[in-house]
Each structure stands twice: as C-alpha cells, then as structure tokens.
Amino acid sequence: MVTFLTGATGFIGGAILDRMLREGQRVLTLIRREEAACAVSAKGAHPVLGDLLSPGTYRDALRGCDLLIHAAGFNAFCLADVRPLYEINVEGTRALLQAAGEVGVKRIVYTSSAVTIGEPPGQVAEEATPHRGYFLSHYERAKYEAEQVVLALASQGLPVVVLNPSSVQGPGRLHGTARVFLDYLNGRLPFVCGNWFSFLYIDDCVEAHLKAAERGRGGERYLLNGASVTTGELLQTMEKVTGFRRRPWQVGRGVALALGTGMEWCGRLSGHRPRFCRELARTILHGGRYDNSKAERELEISFTPLHEMVTRTVAWYAQAGHVKHPLPGLASEKI
Numbered sequence: 001m002v003t004f005l006t007g008a009t010g011f012i013g014g015a016i017l018d019r020m021l022r023e024g025q026r027v028l029t030l031i032r033r034e035e036a037a038c039a040v041s042a043k044g045a046h047p048v049l050g051d052l053l054s055p056g057t058y059r060d061a062l063r064g065c066d067l068l069i070h071a072a073g074f075n076a077f078c079l080a081d082v083r084p085l086y087e088i089n090v091e092g093t094r095a096l097l098q099a100a101g102e103v104g105v106k107r108i109v110y111t112s113s114a115v116t117i118g119e120p121p122g123q124v125a126e127e128a129t130p131h132r133g134y135f136l137s138h139y140e141r142a143k144y145e146a147e148q149v150v151l152a153l154a155s156q157g158l159p160v161v162v163l164n165p166s167s168v169q170g171p172g173r174l175h176g177t178a179r180v181f182l183d184y185l186n187g188r189l190p191f192v193c194g195n196w197f198s199f200l201y202i203d204d205c206v207e208a209h210l211k212a213a214e215r216g217r218g219g220e221r222y223l224l225n226g227a228s229v230t231t232g233e234l235l236q237t238m239e240k241v242t243g244f245r246r247r248p249w250q251v252g253r254g255v256a257l258a259l260g261t262g263m264e265w266c267g268r269l270s271g272h273r274p275r276f277c278r279e280l281a282r283t284i285l286h287g288g289r290y291d292n293s294k295a296e297r298e299l300e301i302s303f304t305p306l307h308e309m310v311t312r313t314v315a316w317y318a319q320a321g322h323v324k325h326p327l328p329g330l331a332s333e334k335i
Contacts, residue, residue: 004065004105006030006052006096007072008040011173012111012165015206016071017045028061030072052092055099063103067213070096071111073146075176077137078264078277085142093146101158108160109212114198114223114290115140115283116147116164124228124289127164127221136286137279147221154219161216163208165224166290169309170202171316179275184238184246185314185323191249192235193256196287198228201304201312211299222299225290227306234306241311243329256281 003020007013008029017040020027027045030052031037037047050057052072062068074088093110100108118131118140135141147162154160167177174182183189208224216222229237231250239245251259260281267274295301304312315330317323 001066002026002028002064003067003069004028004030004048004058004062004100005045005069005071007070007111008045009036010072011202012168012205013069013071015170015172015202016069016209017043019206019210021045028065030058030061052088052096055095058096059099059103062100062105066106068096068100068105068108069111069209069213070108071209073111073143075113075139077139077280077283078267078274079138080268080273082138082142085138086145089142089146090149094149097150097153097158097160101153106159107213108158109209109216110147110150110160110162111209112147112150112162112164112221113140113143114164114166114225114288116144117223117290118144119288121286124291125223126291127223127294136282139279140283151219151221159218161212161218162221163212163216163224164221164290165200165205165208166198166226166228166288168200168202168205170313171320172202173313174322181238181313182317182322184248185242185317185327186325187246189246189248191251191259192231193251193253193281194284194287195230196228196289197231197234198225198288198290199306199309200224200226201309204301204303207301208295208299211301216299220298222295223290223292224295224303225292226303226309228289229306237307237310238314239329241307241314241329242327244327253285256285 005027008017021044028048029040029045030050031047040047048058048061074085117125117129119125119129120132150160204226260276260278263274264277318327
C-alpha cells in the first residue's frame, strides 16, 4: 500500500510518518521547502514538493496512492492576520480532497479537531452533539468550516473518515498548548483559568489514524480523547509526577478576559503576537469534555491514562533538556 501524507513536518504528521516508516510502509509526503524534503527523505519517505493550494504540484503523486492522510493544518491563536487559518485549513483541505477524489484515492483520513463539535458550555460532547451556534476563536471557525467541506464531499461519495482529537500532547511537542506544561515545569506559569481540560497522547492519536484507515466508516466523525480533567486534577497529577508543588494563581472569567484584552493590545502596539488574548481566554474558559466511546468501539483503540501520559511527556522534556532543574518525582515513576 502507498500512502500520501500531509503535515509530515508537524507534530502529529511527523509521528504518523515515523510509525509508518518503522512498519516498512511506502509513504509520499507533501513538502513545501527543500530542507524539509531532505529531512523526510533521510528518514526513508518520498517527498513531493508542492503546496496544498496548488493541486497541480501534487495531483500526479496522489494518482498512485491507496491512502491519503491529511494531517496538515494551521493551529494558532492571537494572530493579527487570520487569513492563513482559512487559506490553509479550509481552502487547502478543499483543494487536496477534491484532487484525491479526481484521481481515485481509495481511502482518506482527515485530521480535524474536537473543537469543531462546538458543544454548549458545560456539556460533554459526542459526535452528534448540536453545535452551539457561535465560535470561540478563528481557529475553531476555520477548522469547523474545513470539516464542513470534508463532510460535504463525503456525502457525494468521497471515501473519507474524520478524526476529532482533543489537545494532543507527548514527546516532541514544544509549542502551542505544550507551553503550559513547560512553563509550569520551569516556574513560569503565573496564572491558570478555566475548569476543564482534555488531552490525547500522541501515540494514541497515531494509532487512531491507522485504525481509521482500516476500519473507520466513511463520512463518520470520531472523537479522540484520552482524559478530561479539572484544573485541580491536572495540577495534582503534575505535582505527583514532578515531585514538587506549584500552584499558579487561579483567575476567574472576568480577570482572564481582562488579561487577554490587555495582552492583546500590548501585542498590537509592540507588533508582536501575544501569548494570551481574548480568543484564547474564551477557549480555555469554555474548556472541553469529550466522549471517546465511539472511537473505542468502532476503531477498537484504547487511550493512555492521564498519569501515564503526563509521566512520559515530562520525562521526555527532562531528557531533552527543556526543564532547567531536577524533577525528583520522576525517580519513583516507571517509564
């Protein structure tokens, strides 16, 4: 079987690529830059220089593939210019999947996001949960619009399975929501907000993609979530794993939104993207809890428990030199 993979230089796509190459599979990867092409080629993949928005650069390569895994995407908050979110996530997805349909790719797995469910505040989301009718961020809106494109193509016969992962964490991730863990570990997390957080371990995310290619039902969405925990439960787990106690300031909704507004304006004045802003505050305050039972049942996968997920991730941070002091709790953990 020949697989065409997008997002191979990203966190999720890179992990999928490594797994498939270990299993001896032939993988073609869509790559935009020469240096990245050299890197994936050195791993054993076959780079295809091109751009999602230009199907002519990859249509011929797609033609001979049995499986397409579309894991590429743009995940960012607090942007001054939000157009790339829509160009890459929506129009790039539309162009790629239409090209895949035109050349007859037999199976497609699309990496969406749990945020596209759009569950009302306080509700545990399932795949069929009605959308609340408004968006918390441009990222959420862009991923929702992209998923609507995918589902519309599926209704026309495109053989695509949609995966909706919650926040994916694990060894290798250093940006995005991983900064919360790193800042906590290095004593640089002054405050937290929100009551619920949901996480998915990277190995489980990879496994779900491969299982979806084998047995996922076309046109269906599958929520992928390893754990939904309160802020207190998350901090207690971090304390147990690390061996030291850090309790950031827990701020309420009003303070969080005010901080987001202030940092957003400071970013505009300085010309730098802020690390915190109103849309990120809204997203965290909303939180997210997700029911993974459909994925467990139909894809036949199990999910890594929170404690094990945190332990493996923190151990990798420490071994890779991203934590600046010893973590005594790791000595007692079996990794």
